[in-house]
Amino acid sequence: MPEYAKKASLYALFAALLLGTLWRGGYFPAQKWPFALALLTAGAIEIATGIATGRARALRSFAFWSLTAFTLYAVATRAWSVAPAATDRESMLMLGYLAAFFVVRGQLARHGEWALALIASWFVYTATFTSGWGMVSFLWRWEPYATMLDNVFRAGSTFEYSNALSCFALMALPVTVAVLRRSETRDRPMLAAAVSLQAAAVLISYARFGLLTLAALSLYLVLSGWRGGFALSTLLSLAASLPIGVAATMASESKKPFIGLAATVVILAVAWLVERCLEVPRFRQVLKVVAATAAAGGLAAAVILVKNSERMRFILSTRFSEGFNLSRLLPHRLDTWQGAADAFHERPVTGSGLGSFAQVFAQHAIAVYTKYAHNLILQMAVDTGIVGVVLLIVFLGYVVILSLWRLVMKSHPLVRAFGVASLIFIVYNLFDWEWYVPALTAWFMVGTACLEGMAGDAPAGKQEWQGEPQGKQEQQDEPQGKQDAGGINGGGFSNNILINQ
Numbered sequence: 435m436p437e438y439a440k441k442a443s444l445y446a447l448f449a450a451l452l453l454g455t456l457w458r459g460g461y462f463p464a465q466k467w468p469f470a471l472a473l474l475t476a477g478a479i480e481i482a483t484g485i486a487t488g489r490a491r492a493l494r495s496f497a498f499w500s501l502t503a504f505t506l507y508a509v510a511t512r513a514w515s516v517a518p519a520a521t522d523r524e525s526m527l528m529l530g531y532l533a534a535f536f537v538v539r540g541q542l543a544r545h546g547e548w549a550l551a552l553i554a555s556w557f558v559y560t561a562t563f564t565s566g567w568g569m570v571s572f573l574w575r576w577e578p579y580a581t582m583l584d585n586v587f588r589a590g591s592t593f594e595y596s597n598a599l600s601c602f603a604l605m606a607l608p609v610t611v612a613v614l615r616r617s618e619t620r621d622r623p624m625l626a627a628a629v630s631l632q633a634a635a636v637l638i639s640y641a642r643f644g645l646l647t648l649a650a651l652s653l654y655l656v657l658s659g660w661r662g663g664f665a666l667s668t669l670l671s672l673a674a675s676l677p678i679g680v681a682a683t684m685a686s687e688s689k690k691p692f693i694g695l696a697a698t699v700v701i702l703a704v705a706w707l708v709e710r711c712l713e714v715p716r717f718r719q720v721l722k723v724v725a726a727t728a729a730a731g732g733l734a735a736a737v738i739l740v741k742n743s744e745r746m747r748f749i750l751s752t753r754f755s756e757g758f759n760l761s762r763l764l765p766h767r768l769d770t771w772q773g774a775a776d777a778f779h780e781r782p783v784t785g786s787g788l789g790s791f792a793q794v795f796a797q798h799a800i801a802v803y804t805k806y807a808h809n810l811i812l813q814m815a816v817d818t819g820i821v822g823v824v825l826l827i828v829f830l831g832y833v834v835i836l837s838l839w840r841l842v843m844k845s846h847p848l849v850r851a852f853g854v855a856s857l858i859f860i861v862y863n864l865f866d867w868e869w870y871v872p873a874l875t876a877w878f879m880v881g882t883a884c885l886e887g888m889a890g891d892a893p894a895g896k897q898e899w900q901g902e903p904q905g906k907q908e909q910q911d912e913p914q915g916k917q918d919a920g921g922i923n924g925g926g927f928s929n930n931i932l933i934n935q
Contacts (some may be wrong), residue, residue: 435486440489443480444541444549448556449533450476451880454873455560455602459593461871466523470530471871477533480540480641491543495886497832498532498539501879504825508788508818515787516794527872531879536766538883546888547846553880554609554848561606562628563634564591568599569698571680572638573691580686587686587753589638593871601868602646603635604651605855605877611655612851615664619713622667627702628676629671634698637679643865647858654854667709674705767808767865773798774807777816785819806867813867830860836885852881 450472454460460469484490505528531729541549568591568641571579578594580587587717610632614625636648652672659665678701685694685710711773776798780786786794791813792805837853845853859868859878868874 435483440483440487440544442475442535442540443483444552446476446479447473447537447880450534451556451873451876452560452874455564456592459595459598459871459873460876461593461595461873463523466527466872470523470526471875473530473533473876474526477530480533482536483741484540486546489543491540493539494543495539495883497829497836497882498535498888500825500829500832501532501535504818504822504829505529507822509824511785511787511818511822513532514781514784515790517787517792520789520793521787527875528788530795530872531875534876535879535883538880539886540886542888550846550848550884550888551613553884554613554851557606557877557880558610558613558625558628561602561632564599565603565606565628565632567591568635569631569638569678569682570695573686573694573698575686575689575691581713582636584752586640587639589635591635593873595871596639597641597644597862597866598868598871598874599639600636601859601862601866602874602877603632603639604644604647604862605874605881607632607648607651608655608851608854609848609881611659611664611668612847614667615659615662616797616847622713623706623710626671627706629668630674630702630705633672633675634678634682634923637675638682643862649896651854651858667712669707670708674701677701770799770804770808771812774809774812774816778812778819781819783819783821785815785817785822788817788822791816806870808866810863810867810869833882833885836859840885841879849884852884855881856885 450469452471453472454465457465457469460466508528509525512518512521512525538549538553541553567579568589570576571591572587572589575587579591580589581594581596582588584597589599590596590597593599593602597634607629610625610628614622614629617625633648633652636644654670656665659668678698681697681701682694685691685697687920699722773795774791777791777794780794791807794816795807807816811823811827814826818826833856837856840850840853856878859874859881863869
């Protein structure tokens with residue numbers, strides 16, 4: 435079978451993911467059906483490929499079978515659903531998510547590290563473009579890509595929802611950093627700028643949970659780069675996002691988008707230039723001081739700008755002072771969760787039907803009406819009852835355990851990155867409703883599919899996926915960058931992930 439035919443399902447999946455991400459996140463009914471059908475098409479191609487090659491290694495996955503069990507039960511709730519039309523639509527999406535998972539498992543079983551690197555590169559490309567579009571639309575105040583919410587103008591990008599942009603950029607950050615650290619020297623400056631832009635997208639979304647997660651994630655990414663010599667580089671890229679976010683907000687509020695765009699470009703250029711110069715051994719020691727000074731200067735400039743802008747002080751107070759006040763925040767969440775718990779008691783065992791939450795919850799809403807429980811487990815309990823939510827917990831619990839295991843044990847850098855991305859998505863959905871933005875959930879399925887084994891994995895204890903110190907790796911870059919067969923060139927970046935042979 436030709437190689438291009440074996441890879442066709444992966445390219446079809448990429449097209450579907452791009453469609454969903456850029457077309458309103460696949461959120462509205464007009465987008466959900468085409469997005470689900472596109473995912474199913476990729477799955478059908480993968481099934482045909484598996485039959486043609488006579489191999490079914492993709493099925494050797496507990497995550498796949500636990501997700502299949504939940505999906506089949508969720509689809510079966512159509513028989514007693516109180517909202518049949520919604521159940522039909524959500525069932526198609528669940529089958530589409532399962533298809534996305536199946537495609538990735540099949541490609542990893544067939545092509546191993548090549549497929550993993552290609553998936554990571556596509557994720558980085560998509561997230562960086564989405565973050566860039568979020569920045570531009572925020573500066574020019576283009577609705578619905580940026581909207582006024584809670585008296586604060588917030589970026590939403592193609593998702594049209596600020597928390598979705600925050601979640602997507604946060605999921606992409608660890609993957610982008612992992613790709614950067616395994617890339618050739620010439621690619622790292624571009625990826626460093628991508629890190630800055632993604633982190634800035636989180637800031638201008640003004641998502642409260644997103645800001646807290648960004649702080650914790652930044653600490654992890656910096657510390658994880660210490661041993662390999664990437665700590666300062668990572669710190670600089672992440673620190674650059676703060677002056678970008680502040681400058682963009684002030685330019686947007688004062689309706690001077692060109693000034694904000696110019697400031698953003700200059701800061702990204704500085705991050706790009708310093709990263710590039712850090713790769714030159716004779717300048718490295720001097721530039722360490724320059725990089726540290728630039729990071730400190732950028733943070734100081736951001737603080738000064740905030741201090742001297744009344745509007746910036748108001749925004750920060752609204753989102754991160756009053757917004758975190760438990761007397762305001764907690765009652766709303768508790769009332770929403772209480773209404774969801776009351777809705778659950780209508781059909782506790784079998785549920786009211788996948789996608790029926792909004793209709794059932796409307797009869798029990800205590801807080802201001804919302805279509806979501808702001809907790810995935812509670813919402814699925816209403817939709818699919820005890821049976822369905824237990825099956826979902828088995829799948830999500832396995833993903834959490836596997837992600838933590840990949841972080842603790844010596845694992846492939848990209849696999850660890852997808853583990854962090856999966857944890858971010860799951861935790862986000864304990865307080866919000868990103869699961870119901872189809873493009874986000876599809877990317878989550880892609881990431882979780884990368885957590886299990888793939889073709890070419892070495893036995894435990896014999897893996898060689900280790901980072902080299904940044905200064906010592908340069909001699910290896912060119913020879914490995916020229917490897918094609920078995921390497922991962924073609925993944926979009928000239929990555930140098932070491933391959934088990």
